[in-house]
Amino acid sequence: MDFSDEDLSRIIEMAWEDRTPFEAIDNQFGLGEPLLIGLMRRSLKPSSFKAWRKRVSARKTKHQKLRPVEVSRGYCPTQYNQR
Numbered sequence: 001m002d003f004s005d006e007d008l009s010r011i012i013e014m015a016w017e018d019r020t021p022f023e024a025i026d027n028q029f030g031l032g033e034p035l036l037i038g039l040m041r042r043s044l045k046p047s048s049f050k051a052w053r054k055r056v057s058a059r060k061t062k063h064q065k066l067r068p069v070e071v072s073r074g075y076c077p078t079q080y081n082q083r
Contacts, residue, residue: 001030008043015040016052 003011011029014020015036022033031039041049 001035003029008039011036011039012043015056018055 007029011025011031014025014028022036025036026032037053040052044052
C-alpha cells in the first residue's frame with residue numbers, strides 16, 4: 001500500500017498512542033496488525049521499532065477485545081485540550 005506522507009505520519013502516531021487499538025488503524029487505513037508491524041519496521045529506526053514493539057506488546061488497550069470496559073475512547077480526555 002502506498003500512503004501519503006501525511007497518512008504515514010498519522011498511522012505512526014496512532015500506532016504509538018496507547019489507547020488507539022489496532023482495529024481503529026485497520027478500519028481507517030486498511031492495515032491489520034501484521035501489515036502495521038511491517039510498516040513500522042520499515043518506517044522507524046531499528047531501536048525505535050524495538051521500543052514500539054516492547055511498548056505495544058504490554059498494552060491491553062491496543063486490542064479492542066482485550067480492552068477493559070471503562071476504556072471507551074481512543075485518547076485521554078485531556079490529550080487534545082487547548083492550552
